[in-house]
Amino acid sequence: MRLPLLLFFLFYSTISLSQGVIVDTTTLSIPELVRQELMQNACANESNFKFSSHQGIGKFTSNSPNFPISDGIIIRNGIAKYTEGAYTGANESSQLNNTSDPDLQNISDSNGQLVPIRDVSYIQFDFTPLSSKFSFDFLFASNEYGEFQCGFSDVFAFILTDLTTGLSKNLAVLPGTDTPVSVKNIRDQQYNSSCLSSNANLFDHFNVTNPGASAINMRGETKVLTASSTVIPNRTYSIKLAIGDYNDSNYDSAVFIKGGSFITSMDLGPDRTICEGEKITLQSGLVGNYAYEWTLDGVAIPNETNSSLTLNKAGTYGVTATLSGCVIKDEVIVNDLVIKSPKNLTACYTTNGIYQYDLTQNNLAELGLNPNEYMLYYFETLEAANANTPNIPEIQLNSFTSVGNKKIYIKAVPLYNKTFYCNNLISFDLLVTPPITIKKPADLSVCNTE
Numbered sequence: 001m002r003l004p005l006l007l008f009f010l011f012y013s014t015i016s017l018s019q020g021v022i023v024d025t026t027t028l029s030i031p032e033l034v035r036q037e038l039m040q041n042a043c044a045n046e047s048n049f050k051f052s053s054h055q056g057i058g059k060f061t062s063n064s065p066n067f068p069i070s071d072g073i074i075i076r077n078g079i080a081k082y083t084e085g086a087y088t089g090a091n092e093s094s095q096l097n098n099t100s101d102p103d104l105q106n107i108s109d110s111n112g113q114l115v116p117i118r119d120v121s122y123i124q125f126d127f128t129p130l131s132s133k134f135s136f137d138f139l140f141a142s143n144e145y146g147e148f149q150c151g152f153s154d155v156f157a158f159i160l161t162d163l164t165t166g167l168s169k170n171l172a173v174l175p176g177t178d179t180p181v182s183v184k185n186i187r188d189q190q191y192n193s194s195c196l197s198s199n200a201n202l203f204d205h206f207n208v209t210n211p212g213a214s215a216i217n218m219r220g221e222t223k224v225l226t227a228s229s230t231v232i233p234n235r236t237y238s239i240k241l242a243i244g245d246y247n248d249s250n251y252d253s254a255v256f257i258k259g260g261s262f263i264t265s266m267d268l269g270p271d272r273t274i275c276e277g278e279k280i281t282l283q284s285g286l287v288g289n290y291a292y293e294w295t296l297d298g299v300a301i302p303n304e305t306n307s308s309l310t311l312n313k314a315g316t317y318g319v320t321a322t323l324s325g326c327v328i329k330d331e332v333i334v335n336d337l338v339i340k341s342p343k344n345l346t347a348c349y350t351t352n353g354i355y356q357y358d359l360t361q362n363n364l365a366e367l368g369l370n371p372n373e374y375m376l377y378y379f380e381t382l383e384a385a386n387a388n389t390p391n392i393p394e395i396q397l398n399s400f401t402s403v404g405n406k407k408i409y410i411k412a413v414p415l416y417n418k419t420f421y422c423n424n425l426i427s428f429d430l431l432v433t434p435p436i437t438i439k440k441p442a443d444l445s446v447c448n449t450e
Contacts, residue, residue, distance in 0.1 A: 020085025020215035067215035145220025275422030
């Protein structure tokens, strides 16, 4: 009996490990799903929930190494439980309603798909962000992959609406574009030879050919994508997460939204440089009664608890803002400005003692400075440089006249603050070659041998 029992347990373990994604559409209400799964890191106040049938919406979990998201919310234009993996080919189509959606229809129409959208599943709610940016990760899957990825497609969207201005935009788009995500816009030709690939680098698995490695009972799926937008803190927005069938209820599609990935964040800006004597102010950009902690190279800066920080030296600066359990963090690297040594300029000696030099040979590129961040000023004397009073007009830089054998001084000025001169003072010499001394050669004598 030992061998049959061992085989049974091995078979049971294999089935358990290959089960893939599990979908629960009953334990949590829709508001609980949103707050506990989607918005747990969002730092936003949610309200005014609207949604379609709970059968099309649920919490998913996965311990499969073949699925890149461990848990979150699934929305399917059909019965969400049918998505549970691994792939079997059964229950590829289902219908919960005959409802349309104007936003999905507009997206479909703009792609030349004029047949009505129906069987829409959606979640919609209002939220008031406490910071200026938010994002979340998602994965799109569809049973249209393989056979029906060429001519038409189901439609899904994440419609963000500013309730103050009434302006809306779809966040479910290809990276860096306004093109909606669909089986037509993310597809791999090798799984349907009747049409060419489109953004195949964003396609991940075609489960029909290798069901043993699948984690969901759907034909194909994309890689994890990110939806993001800037928002205005303390302004109320509406977001609708919706997916619908094109034309009929055959071959469902679904979107998996990563749990906890709906994140609001602040932005201290890009990494930057700081020059000698410069002061830079970092702004959190948050609105509200946050508690702030600023750090330099991971160590808290004493007595810095405001929404901004003024700094005067290089390092890695971070800030943590806390309000009612909401924690938002960001950091920025500030590097010392490094200016390469300029080269000396040399003119050939002439008897008139006046020479012309092209000072722009020591330009921004030559000194290793970014022309999008800095400009240069040239000074004829050290006193003028110390006084930040440029005394070489720009029109003379290409043909500066001098008697030679003197220094020229340079200072950099940040473009964002053209009244500030960096204390980094560099100089180069205007040189003259030594005069050429011509000596009279000795007389030559020739002997007459005749």
